[in-house]
Amino acid sequence: MHTTIHEMLRANPRAADKAIPKLLSDCADTCSECELACNACADACLAEQQVASLRRAIRLNLDCADVCATTSRIISRVIEADSAAMAALLRACAAACAACASECEEHAPHHEHCRICAAVCRRCQQICELALHQHFSS
Amino acid sequence: MHTTIHEMLRANPRAADKAIPKLLSDCADTCSECELACNACADACLAEQQVASLRRAIRLNLDCADVCATTSRIISRVIEADSAAMAALLRACAAACAACASECEEHAPHHEHCRICAAVCRRCQQICELALHQHFSS
Amino acid sequence: MHTTIHEMLRANPRAADKAIPKLLSDCADTCSECELACNACADACLAEQQVASLRRAIRLNLDCADVCATTSRIISRVIEADSAAMAALLRACAAACAACASECEEHAPHHEHCRICAAVCRRCQQICELALHQHFSS
Amino acid sequence: MHTTIHEMLRANPRAADKAIPKLLSDCADTCSECELACNACADACLAEQQVASLRRAIRLNLDCADVCATTSRIISRVIEADSAAMAALLRACAAACAACASECEEHAPHHEHCRICAAVCRRCQQICELALHQHFSS
Numbered sequence: 028m029h030t031t032i033h034e035m036l037r038a039n040p041r042a043a044d045k046a047i048p049k050l051l052s053d054c055a056d057t058c059s060e061c062e063l064a065c066n067a068c069a070d071a072c073l074a075e076q077q078v079a080s081l082r083r084a085i086r087l088n089l090d091c092a093d094v095c096a097t098t099s100r101i102i103s104r105v106i107e108a109d110s111a112a113m114a115a116l117l118r119a120c121a122a123a124c125a126a127c128a129s130e131c132e133e134h135a136p137h138h139e140h141c142r143i144c145a146a147v148c149r150r151c152q153q154i155c156e157l158a159l160h161q162h163f164s165s
Numbered sequence: 166m167h168t169t170i171h172e173m174l175r176a177n178p179r180a181a182d183k184a185i186p187k188l189l190s191d192c193a194d195t196c197s198e199c200e201l202a203c204n205a206c207a208d209a210c211l212a213e214q215q216v217a218s219l220r221r222a223i224r225l226n227l228d229c230a231d232v233c234a235t236t237s238r239i240i241s242r243v244i245e246a247d248s249a250a251m252a253a254l255l256r257a258c259a260a261a262c263a264a265c266a267s268e269c270e271e272h273a274p275h276h277e278h279c280r281i282c283a284a285v286c287r288r289c290q291q292i293c294e295l296a297l298h299q300h301f302s303s
Numbered sequence: 304m305h306t307t308i309h310e311m312l313r314a315n316p317r318a319a320d321k322a323i324p325k326l327l328s329d330c331a332d333t334c335s336e337c338e339l340a341c342n343a344c345a346d347a348c349l350a351e352q353q354v355a356s357l358r359r360a361i362r363l364n365l366d367c368a369d370v371c372a373t374t375s376r377i378i379s380r381v382i383e384a385d386s387a388a389m390a391a392l393l394r395a396c397a398a399a400c401a402a403c404a405s406e407c408e409e410h411a412p413h414h415e416h417c418r419i420c421a422a423v424c425r426r427c428q429q430i431c432e433l434a435l436h437q438h439f440s441s
Numbered sequence: 442m443h444t445t446i447h448e449m450l451r452a453n454p455r456a457a458d459k460a461i462p463k464l465l466s467d468c469a470d471t472c473s474e475c476e477l478a479c480n481a482c483a484d485a486c487l488a489e490q491q492v493a494s495l496r497r498a499i500r501l502n503l504d505c506a507d508v509c510a511t512t513s514r515i516i517s518r519v520i521e522a523d524s525a526a527m528a529a530l531l532r533a534c535a536a537a538c539a540a541c542a543s544e545c546e547e548h549a550p551h552h553e554h555c556r557i558c559a560a561v562c563r564r565c566q567q568i569c570e571l572a573l574h575q576h577f578s579s
Contacts, residue, residue: 391533
């Protein structure tokens, strides 16, 4: 994926004294992609004949989509973000992605949308963990 | 404030075996109120003559609004939420509320909107911390 | 419901020359309440034994929750909002509430959460239509 | 930009009888990109020395970001969306993008972030109008 968020963060007047690591703009992009994938996976699960066996997947999809949405927004204002809130949010996002990925992985053999969604969630979990360790751990 | 969220959570078919504590529906309500207050405070700060001195307040208002929005949504699906994600999110929400409250408190003597907003943020911080300790700490 | 949004809008420095009608802060509150009710109804529907017959209710609940969330946020910055966007959004919100209410009304005899949710959606539809006609129609 | 949303929509079990036009998944992607660009532009405007002259840009950025966020989410559940709500929302999104683009275009000669943001908003406006006319006009 290639969006304009990296360019935007570099155009911030504060970026001269405080460079925004590429990792953070990648993290915002991935969270945003994961949000859409999870929302679409919830909808595809709802449309499956065996919807009853996909209840937990749908719930975790919706939670993951919401946490990812907020994480990408907060990163887009990262230059003066509160680091305690940022760190806790990256932890919440990694945890929501991990929970959703684990559940979708179980359904991946039967449902292509769960397979794709699980892969996006794992990528998102990893980049959130990396961003947390490289930029927000004390 | 009194909304329908408590009634809704009690009407969940799972609520019979797993009662939703009133504290959690109150927390969802308070997060939702805090989201609106922070968005309105950001807008009021923007309209002030001394907007340049309110930059940090505006940023923290926006971050707090986003984290509160997601927290209230996740709580509305709390019955099967992933507890690690829920705990980290409540921590993120308490931290975002604390950061926003501290900043708005400094402007409270001059701006009524900052005074009201700081008070809502403190209430929201406290209920998130309480919900965290009573229901999601191991 | 009684939240701080009305107080906040009155504390905006622009409110002196441009009073924010109480109807608009009530509309923001109702949208916010409707967002939480719809998210909780989606979750309760998912937990029902007959989840397969509630697919459409769940989808419309989620759409309605998202449109209500954005409408309440935009109203919290109403003083300088673009009126074309505001009017179209109020129309979208009334339509999403109407669609969700119609569907939930069909399930209301069997599910208390659908009954409560439908009632909140109808109230939200009406206040959005009123706000549209009184403040944003040309 | 290339995300997984198109793949996800094709993997929906309903997609066999009701193909999701590529235009709609592109629209979801563009809305999502525009949301991040607008949030980052608001933050960069806030950091400019002449923040007072950028008040209107910041407000319209925030409104545009919120409407885009909801539009991309609703499209990710498009297969059974209510068409009246979908059409009104695409209209609201095109209007919010147009208002934000017009304002940012005025600041584009001085601020790179406004130039980039205006371009993304215009693209987003156009794809929303196209999606509206091709798929949701009666």
